[in-house]
Amino acid sequence: MTIALKIGAFILVASIANVGAGGVAAAEEMLRLQPLVREALAANPEIRAEEGKWEAARERPPQEGSLDDPMLNFEIENLPTRSFGFTQDDMTMKKLSISQAFPYFGKLGLRSEVAQREANAIGLAYRDKRNEIVRRVKEVFYELYAIERSLEIVEENRELLKQFVKIAETKYSVGKGVQQDVLKAQVELSKLLDEQIRLEQSRQAAGAKLNAILNRPSHTPLGRTEDVSMAKETPTELTKLQAKALENRPLLKGLQEEIERSKAANALARKRYFPDLTMSLGYAFREDSAIVRRSDFFSAGVSVNIPIYFRTKQDRQVAETSALINSAREQYQAARNEVASMVQELVADIEKGRKLIDLLETGLIPQARLSLDSAVSGYQVGKVDFLTLLDNRVTLFNFEKEYYRTMGEYQMSLARLEWVVGASGY
Secondary structure, three states: OOHHHHHHHHHHHHHHHHHOOOOOOOOOOEEOHHHHHHHHHHHOHHHHHHHHHHHHHOOHHHHHOOOOOOEEEEEEEOOOOOOOOOOOOOOOEEEEEEEEEEOOOOHHHHHHHHHHHHHHHHHHHHHHHHHHHHHHHHHHHHHHHHHHHHHHHHHHHHHHHHHHHHHHHHHHHOOOOOHHHHHHHHHHHHHHHHHHHHHHHHHHHHHHHHHHHOOOOOOOOOOEEOOOOOOOOOOOOHHHHHHHHHHHOHHHHHHHHHHHHHHHHHHHHHHOOOOOEEEEEEEEEOOOOOOOOOOOEEEEEEEEOOOOOOOOOHHHHHHHHHHHHHHHHHHHHHHHHHHHHHHHHHHHHHHHHHHHHHHHHHHHHHHHHHHHHHHHHHHHOOOOOHHHHHHHHHHHHHHHHHHHHHHHHHHHHHHHHHHHHOOOOO
16 A cells, blocks of 8 residues: 555544544543533532522511510609619509510511512522523533544644654655655644644633633543534524523513512501501509508500601612612613523534535545545645645644534534523523
């Protein structure tokens, strides 16, 4: 078998291994996406922090809906200062009383509702954080996937260029080639080494990012990413996806809860125009003197606060909560607009990625591979110059890198769409 045929066979095998089902490194531990997602959901500190906030917030509604503690009072009344005796004066007594404040009708329920709506919003923020972490895991995973496959392509192209160097050296040794061809091949090898170094640095950075999301030490080793492929069915029905996002996205539901919380706070502020009621019961003990037998006293009372400073308190509370309602509504509308826009943009990116992957997989890469095979054969017999051979090699190399870069971005767009819609499987 000639060197040209060997090179052609090497290119064919390497390209099929890369662009087809993907190389299988049996000796390497596969880095699989779903176990990573499960680990992140269990270990990520951001998720646990949001969960702690939610747990704390759920304890507030019962507190806000409860009455204030009753007050127990003890007093000594009318104690004469000349003797400090309890038997000399008829009005000297020891008084024990208890009082309980009762907010105006509806205030307790509104206080509890405000706290409950806030807890609901925090719970929805927790759900959105979980979805966000899943999205970030997927993004870094697909970034690693594209980098690793590019590294494999670089390594295969280095081996290929070494074969080119041998061909050029062989031709030069028998007087059929020029030394410049050898030098060009060595320059290309140096370029690939530079590309390999940059990709290795990118892989280390992406690995550290993934370890941080998983709450692992930054230098924890990672295996080779599993192979990925295009989804069998790509979501492209824009109107349905936008409607589903508006219905399911926890962020939007949380903003709706903020609107309802502000409404409840406004209703509570309006209730504060009305007075609260305080009821009290008391019992006074009097001591008998040497000649007089004194009876004890029982007392009961009702008191109300007088909300007379409404211009500086209640009016301003109502104005404040009304402004918060308007702010929450505008924030919700802005988020709706952003979500709808993101869905449209991601659907366009997914459709573009799908078409480009199909073009690379079925057209550009096979054509570039055939062109390189032909150039290798032609250079061997002197019909093609070395520059054309290198140009064909670079063209195939760039198409293969573009394939994996596009595949990674396509998968990232799917992950982002799932996050924006707020539900897996769309």
